[in-house]
Amino acid sequence: MNTIEIATTHNIIFRYVLANPVQRVLAFAADLFIVFIYMVLVSYVLNDFKTLKFLFIFPAISFYNLGFEMFNHGQTPGKMLVNLRVISLNGSNPSPGDFFMRWVFRFIDIMFSFGSIAILYITSSEKNQRMGDVLAQTTVISLQSDLSLSLKSIVSEEEYLDEILYPNIIRYNDKDMLLLKQALSRYQLYPNSDNESVMLSLARKMSDDLQISLKETVKIDFMQRALREYVYLTRRAK
Numbered sequence: 001m002n003t004i005e006i007a008t009t010h011n012i013i014f015r016y017v018l019a020n021p022v023q024r025v026l027a028f029a030a031d032l033f034i035v036f037i038y039m040v041l042v043s044y045v046l047n048d049f050k051t052l053k054f055l056f057i058f059p060a061i062s063f064y065n066l067g068f069e070m071f072n073h074g075q076t077p078g079k080m081l082v083n084l085r086v087i088s089l090n091g092s093n094p095s096p097g098d099f100f101m102r103w104v105f106r107f108i109d110i111m112f113s114f115g116s117i118a119i120l121y122i123t124s125s126e127k128n129q130r131m132g133d134v135l136a137q138t139t140v141i142s143l144q145s146d147l148s149l150s151l152k153s154i155v156s157e158e159e160y161l162d163e164i165l166y167p168n169i170i171r172y173n174d175k176d177m178l179l180l181k182q183a184l185s186r187y188q189l190y191p192n193s194d195n196e197s198v199m200l201s202l203a204r205k206m207s208d209d210l211q212i213s214l215k216e217t218v219k220i221d222f223m224q225r226a227l228r229e230y231v232y233l234t235r236r237a238k
Helices: 021-045 050-071 077-082 096-104 106-111 116-124 131-136 167-171 174-189 193-210 216-236
Strands: 003-007 013-018 084-088 138-142
Touching (some): 013 138, 021 050, 021 116, 106 116, 116 131, 167 193, 167 216, 174 193, 174 216
16 A cells, blocks of 8 residues: 655645556546546437537537536545545645646647556656656546545544633634644554644644643643644534
8 A cells, every 4th residue: 555645734644546547547537437427418418409519519528527626626526436536745735737638648748648648657757757747747646445444533522622712723624634634643553753743733833823822831732722622613513
């Protein structure tokens, strides 16, 4: 299982499982099947209207991947079925330009070469990238793995917080909290100086955002408490 570590804008090292060639081929096949079914249905319904049939089919075939990835958080229906997603290597969300670059090079990576160039690049690349990914500085990750994170298990269903110490924690979102949970989990597994430094930097950033003062010795406890309060306020207190 190949993994990749990416530093986010919060200086958190986030680890992902890279999608392997088989998973990417399965996602491609699923998308191809969906497009085929769409073409059959449109051809059947608009059988006597050739111009309309062309207008409905050609854009869908041409911009299927670009449209879904750009407006569906890096996922086509095929990628959703296989639990894959396109991400940027710089820790931010891929830009429209990144998705456009990947889409343009699909014609070389996949269409004109029948997928041979894409497979060659993915299998020989350290980050499992096809040519379009290399140029766009993106890759495809698997969301179905034991490294994936969830906010569900931070606190038990029965736990009740009788006091909220950090009500402004709701200024963050689920993605921010998942990154925090990843950093905490990483520090607990590998309590070395590098991970400790990341944790302390993150604690200082959060304390500044929330306008609170922390003692150096309680920063880890603060972040664990902040996670629990976020889950309580966004899920159980409503």
